[in-house]
Amino acid sequence: MTRRKLDDRAARHDGAYRRAKAEGFAARAVFKLDEIDRRFRLLTRGRRVLDLGCWPGSWMQLAAERVGDEGLVVGFDLRPCEIGLPSWVHPRVGDVTELDAAALVAEFGRFDVVISDMAPHTTGDRVSDQYRSESLCRAALQLATQVLRSGGHFAAKVFQGGGFPALLTETRAAFAEVKAVHAEATRSGSREQYIVGRGLRRQA
Numbered sequence: 001m002t003r004r005k006l007d008d009r010a011a012r013h014d015g016a017y018r019r020a021k022a023e024g025f026a027a028r029a030v031f032k033l034d035e036i037d038r039r040f041r042l043l044t045r046g047r048r049v050l051d052l053g054c055w056p057g058s059w060m061q062l063a064a065e066r067v068g069d070e071g072l073v074v075g076f077d078l079r080p081c082e083i084g085l086p087s088w089v090h091p092r093v094g095d096v097t098e099l100d101a102a103a104l105v106a107e108f109g110r111f112d113v114v115i116s117d118m119a120p121h122t123t124g125d126r127v128s129d130q131y132r133s134e135s136l137c138r139a140a141l142q143l144a145t146q147v148l149r150s151g152g153h154f155a156a157k158v159f160q161g162g163g164f165p166a167l168l169t170e171t172r173a174a175f176a177e178v179k180a181v182h183a184e185a186t187r188s189g190s191r192e193q194y195i196v197g198r199g200l201r202r203q204a
């Protein structure tokens with residue numbers, strides 16, 4: 001095995017990865033959502049959650065636990081989720097940038113919360129990876145403004161680059177209260193941020 005593969009494997013099997021697996025979660029990413037939720041109280045009982053970029057499924061697992069069976073969790077990813085999930089969770093395969101907001105609302109009703117952990121396939125070119133991540137975050141924001149109820153909440157990952165201030169401004173135009181959060185559970189050295197918007201303003 002090459003050194004690179006060994007390093008990748010070591011990174012994947014770090015403490016957070018092992019803890020997530022031991023607790024029955026599909027990915028270490030669950031600790032980031034847990035941190036955001038403890039701070040902003042997004043996933044309360046009975047809420048209806050749309051999870052964008054949901055594979056392998058750890059955010060859906062945590063959201064399902066927190067909203068309970070009176071709530072709803074709908075997830076979309078380019079890849080199919082293969083883990084077992086409760087009956088109030090609906091994982092779907094689809095490209096979020098091509099989703100039809102009106103069809104989603106017709107099928108599920110309006111959501112209380114939209115969360116996005118979408119990330120592009122990284123190329124190693126930092127600027128282009130950041131640009132593609134910002135585009136995904138913007139797609140999540142646009143969809144959120146179309147499918148959330150008025151007063152609903154939003155949290156989305158973005159690799160912070162030159163377009164970050166503009167994204168924050170766009171989120172501030174749509175939500176009453178906006179914060180950028182660097183989750184403690186993020187790997188050290190990462191420029192990953194979560195933009196959290198609370199209280200969707202009534203849309204025109």
Ligand SMILES: C[S@@+](CC[C@H](N)C(=O)[O-])C[C@H]1O[C@@H](n2cnc3c(N)ncnc32)[C@H](O)[C@@H]1O
Nearest residue numbers: 053055056057058059077078095096117118119
């Ligand atoms: C970091 S993973 C998400 C991990 C997930 N939150 C969890 O806890 O299991 C990022 C995901 O974003 C998905 N993704 C990237 N672009 C997408 C797009 N345009 N539409 C849907 N999913 C996308 C990728 O396929 C990938 O599975």
